[in-house]
Every structure is written in structure tokens, then in C-alpha cells.
Amino acid sequence: MQEEVVIKAEKLTKRFGAFTATNEVTFEVHKGEIFGFLGANGAGKTTAMRMLCGLSIPSAGNATVAGFDVYKETEQIKKNIGYMSQKFSLYEDLTIEENLAFFGGIYGMSDSEIKTKSKQLIEQLGLQKEAKKLVQELPLGWKQKLAFSVAVFHRPKIVFLDEPTGGVDPVTRRQFWDLIYDASDSGITVFVTTHYMDEAEYCNRVSIMVDGVIAALDTPHNLKQQFKANSMDEVFYQLARGAKRSE
Amino acid sequence: MKQLFTFVKKEFYHVLRDKKVLFILFGMPIAQILLFGFALSSEVKDSRIIIVDYAKDIASQQISAKIEASRYFDVQKTVQTHQQIEDVFKEGVIKAAVVFPEDFMENLSRQKTAQVQLIMDATDINLANQISNYLSSIIRDYQQEQNITGALPYQITPEIRMLYNPQLRGAPNFVPGVMAMVLLLVCVMMTAIAIVKEKETGTMEVLLVSPMRPAMVIFSKAIPYLALSIVNICAILLLSVFLLDLPIKGSLFLLMGESCLFIITCLSLGILISIQTSSQQVAMLISLMGMMLPTLLLSGFMFPIENMPIPLQVISNIIPAKWYYIIVKDIMIKGAGFFAVWKETLVLAGITLLFFLISVKRFKIRLE
Numbered sequence: 001m002q003e004e005v006v007i008k009a010e011k012l013t014k015r016f017g018a019f020t021a022t023n024e025v026t027f028e029v030h031k032g033e034i035f036g037f038l039g040a041n042g043a044g045k046t047t048a049m050r051m052l053c054g055l056s057i058p059s060a061g062n063a064t065v066a067g068f069d070v071y072k073e074t075e076q077i078k079k080n081i082g083y084m085s086q087k088f089s090l091y092e093d094l095t096i097e098e099n100l101a102f103f104g105g106i107y108g109m110s111d112s113e114i115k116t117k118s119k120q121l122i123e124q125l126g127l128q129k130e131a132k133k134l135v136q137e138l139p140l141g142w143k144q145k146l147a148f149s150v151a152v153f154h155r156p157k158i159v160f161l162d163e164p165t166g167g168v169d170p171v172t173r174r175q176f177w178d179l180i181y182d183a184s185d186s187g188i189t190v191f192v193t194t195h196y197m198d199e200a201e202y203c204n205r206v207s208i209m210v211d212g213v214i215a216a217l218d219t220p221h222n223l224k225q226q227f228k229a230n231s232m233d234e235v236f237y238q239l240a241r242g243a244k245r246s247e
Numbered sequence: 248m249k250q251l252f253t254f255v256k257k258e259f260y261h262v263l264r265d266k267k268v269l270f271i272l273f274g275m276p277i278a279q280i281l282l283f284g285f286a287l288s289s290e291v292k293d294s295r296i297i298i299v300d301y302a303k304d305i306a307s308q309q310i311s312a313k314i315e316a317s318r319y320f321d322v323q324k325t326v327q328t329h330q331q332i333e334d335v336f337k338e339g340v341i342k343a344a345v346v347f348p349e350d351f352m353e354n355l356s357r358q359k360t361a362q363v364q365l366i367m368d369a370t371d372i373n374l375a376n377q378i379s380n381y382l383s384s385i386i387r388d389y390q391q392e393q394n395i396t397g398a399l400p401y402q403i404t405p406e407i408r409m410l411y412n413p414q415l416r417g418a419p420n421f422v423p424g425v426m427a428m429v430l431l432l433v434c435v436m437m438t439a440i441a442i443v444k445e446k447e448t449g450t451m452e453v454l455l456v457s458p459m460r461p462a463m464v465i466f467s468k469a470i471p472y473l474a475l476s477i478v479n480i481c482a483i484l485l486l487s488v489f490l491l492d493l494p495i496k497g498s499l500f501l502l503m504g505e506s507c508l509f510i511i512t513c514l515s516l517g518i519l520i521s522i523q524t525s526s527q528q529v530a531m532l533i534s535l536m537g538m539m540l541p542t543l544l545l546s547g548f549m550f551p552i553e554n555m556p557i558p559l560q561v562i563s564n565i566i567p568a569k570w571y572y573i574i575v576k577d578i579m580i581k582g583a584g585f586f587a588v589w590k591e592t593l594v595l596a597g598i599t600l601l602f603f604l605i606s607v608k609r610f611k612i613r614l615e
Contacts, residue, residue, distance in 0.1 A: 053456050054456070055452075055455055055456060075458065075460075078456060078457060078458045079458045081456065083452070083453055083456035083457075084453075085449045085452045085453060086449075087448065087449025087452075088448075088449065089448065089449045089450045089452065089453045090450070091257065091260075091261070091450060092448075093260065093261060093264045093265065094257065094260055094261075098257070098260060101253070102253055102254075102256075102257045103457075105249065105250060105252075105253025105254075106250050106253055106254060106454070106457050106458070106459045107457060107458060108249070108250065108458065134264075160456075
């Protein structure tokens, strides 16, 4: 794995009034890595991710994403990242092709590039027949895979996935992770939050947030050894049990 | 620029694929115009009227017979006193009364002029207008016949009294009202819903993470509704000119300019509502209850503002539709130029600017 750092957070903090959602979080993510960002509801994952995406200005600390500062260069950051929210976020009343054209367009891709890449992607996903159908006619699993493909359509340096596999069956989830591996192989850094501990095992490294701070950060293998656990599930359980905050 | 184009294209897909939206956008203005238009052109048939004949002479009886013979009128009964006239009008069945004064024939033969009083129930303005026109023409008819046979020409003057609504406010002016309503609905409600829908489905988040500037996102969402509103205005004007024979007396250019200003007012309002709310239902409720109702009640379209209690008159000043309604009425019906409506235009522009500034401010806060 290359050691080029693409996300760097130093004592990153976000306060909402008296409440500190994210407290002095420090970590680094390397290029091409699949970085799992775990934590119970309300642990501060989403807040941290929003700061890295340029959606929210940090209260204190520093961070750079793709080499750009989260305070001053959010516009540059936005050009270099892809994002998939926990809600399904394609336009249901547009066809697959129109969705691709739209998202390609707002990321400033040229028409010819959109055309060739759409064709390529649709073939790769085996959706030739559905290309002109409205997205609302697709089954959820397909939609989710499509949403991911749209998030990396403009070849971002980093893609942020916010609980991407909610409500999807295990088989589709596995297929979804194949797409993530493909993206990672092609050099895209993947920053993913999840609830599913089996998914945590697929990550190169995971960080587990508890009460706004990072309680553990290492490879799944090392974490299991460190906590003398058989699975990530147990690791997570040991850490999350101490949490004071809940939803 | 290309981003904007891509976005606006997508927005048109949304509108054109949603049959409900299309229906509201184009069905409603047409339906409203036709409804009002139909009410305007409705024929008077068998309207119930009464004849009060104090004269009981040949002339009065001949005219009464002519009225009774007409298929437009159904003469109900003959009453004798003014008090009785009041009473039958209050029952609401009788639409008009024809009153012959005591010395009708005498005046005709001696002074060559006499008066007939036509009393209308003007709560239904269109009907009152039409009945009075028909009655007047029957009387004119009679007069002409008599003038051919008679030795000397004489004159019968119908004296018309409109009961309950002497100024005949409302009906002929409904087109400006419909324009204001349609623009409000399209621009405020539709825009608010369209933006909130993106929030609801989660696509707004994706848009905010994209390199597209947030202000640009909002701006792009408003453009299709601006375009559609202009189409709507044109449709309403075409219908009113060609179907209802209501000409535009003033400058069309000025009218369109003022309409664009009002559209922008409505769009700013729609955007403001969308920023403050996060569900489509809430956005719709606020648009309907907070905007449509006050507009219907306080813009002067339905009810004359001059007759309202002072506090309501004061409140009516903050209703943008009131100013637009006055402007359109002045331009369309009175043929006024810009110098006649510059004050109203200024007020409308001020309100627009205010909404716009609040929206921008609130939007920035929301992003945090």
C-alpha cells in the first residue's frame, strides 16, 4: 500500500453550543485505502464526515482532504471527493443515463466523457436493458450499486460513503463491497461509515468512535488481537459498552 | 454555465414527468379562467323579477307585457309598496324590480320624458349587469316603436340602482386576480415543494457536497418555475383577450415586466419557505395557509379592502399580491402607464428585496 496521505485530521473538534459532537479527533487515511469509520449512533461519525466533506466548518483543530484545507478550500475539496449518503440519493424520476449525465454535468465532465463513461459503466453493471428506464423501477440493491457508481463516476480522489448498505440483503451487500474493492484498486480512497461489523472486517483499517473520540484505530486483525476478540463485533461491543451517550 | 444548464434540464425532467405537477401548472389557470369566464358570459334565462306599477296606465302595462313576454324574465308577482320591494329582495329569489312611478304616462305625454326605476340585486354582479342591460333594451325597444307611430318623440330613461354593491367591484377584474393566484401557487408552493423534496430524498446533501455552489443549486431550481410562470401568464392573457374579450388596455411590455417582478417576489418567498421547512407537507401547508389564504382574503381580489376594519387594511399592505393586483388592474383595465403604478412597483420591489435578503441570510445559517 502506498503511504501517501489523502486525509489528515488533527484534533478535529466540532461543538454545538455546550455539546461536543466530535472531540479532538486525530487520524490519517492513505491513498487507495478502505478506511472504516465505526461508531454507535450519536458517536460523532457523521459530524466528523461532514467536516471532511466541507459541509460543516470545524470548531477547532486542523484537517486536510486531498491536500486541501477544510476551512479555506472547501470548494477544492468538493471537486476532489465523491459522496454517497445513507439515504438513497439518485433521482427516481430520471433514467439511469439521465442521472449519470446530471451528476457528471455538475462535476464539470464534458459531454463526450459522460457519454463514453456512461456506456462503459452501464455495460460493467450489466444494466444495458435498464439504461433508459426510470431509476424508481430498479430493485433497491441495484439502486444502491448505481448510487455508488455515480459517486465515483467523476473519478474523485476520495469517496465518502455514509452507511451505504442500510436495508440491503447480505448477497447484494457482498456485491456492493466488490464494487468498493474495484474502486480502491483503481486508486480511489474509500472512507466508509457502517453499522455492520462484518463489513468492518472488509476494511484495511478501522477507527471506532465512542462519545466523540476515537477509541481504537488499527487493522481489523490487530484490533482483534488487542482486544482478545474473535470478531470485530466483540471488539466493538467491548468499546461501545463504555459509551455514555446514546441516541 | 454548463453546470447550470445541466441542472435546469434535470429540473424540467422533474416537472414534465410529474403529472400532478403538470396538472396544477397548466390545468389550474385554464380551469380558473374558463370558470370565471363562463360565469361572466352566462346567459340570463327566466330570471325572477317583480314589477311595481304605481302608474297602472297604458304605457306601463304595455312595457310590463313586453317584459313578461321575454324569455329572459319570469315575472313573479306585483307588489305595491317600497317596503315590500325590500322584503322580496331580502328573500333572495328576486333578482330585479321594475318600478313605474305614479305619473308615468302623464309625464310621457306632457313632458315627453319619463323615468323607470330598475333595482338590481347586485350581490351577483354579472347577473345584475346583464339583467339591467336586457331590461333597458326592452324599454328602449318600446320607446322606438312608440316613436315611429306617435306624433312626437319622447324619452323613457331607465334609472338603474344596484343594491348591495353599488360599485360593482370584482367580477370584471377577476383576470388580474387569477394571475396573482396562479403565480403564487406556481412560484411559492411549487418552488418550495421542489426544493424541500430534494432535502427529503437526501439528494440535497449530495448536491451540497458537489462543487456546485449552494446558491447556484437554489437558483437553478427556481429557473424552470420562472419560465413556466411566464408561459402561464401568456396563457391567461391569451385566454382573457380572445375568449373573454377582455383587452389589455395598457402596455403589454409593462405588464410582463411587472409580472416578472411579482414572479421573483413569489420565488423568493418559496425559497424562504423551503429553507425553513424540511418536509413537503409542511412546505405545502405553509404555502397554502400562510400565503394563499391571506392573499385570497386580503389582496382585494375577493373583498374590497376599503370596507375592511383598519387593522386588516394595515395588514393587507404586507401582502405582495395586493400590490400586484392593483398594478395589473391599472395596466390591463384602466390602461395606466408606468408613472401611474410606480409607487406600487416600488413597494413590491421592496418586499421582494426583503424576502430575498432574509432567504440568503437564513440559507447561510442552515448550511452551518
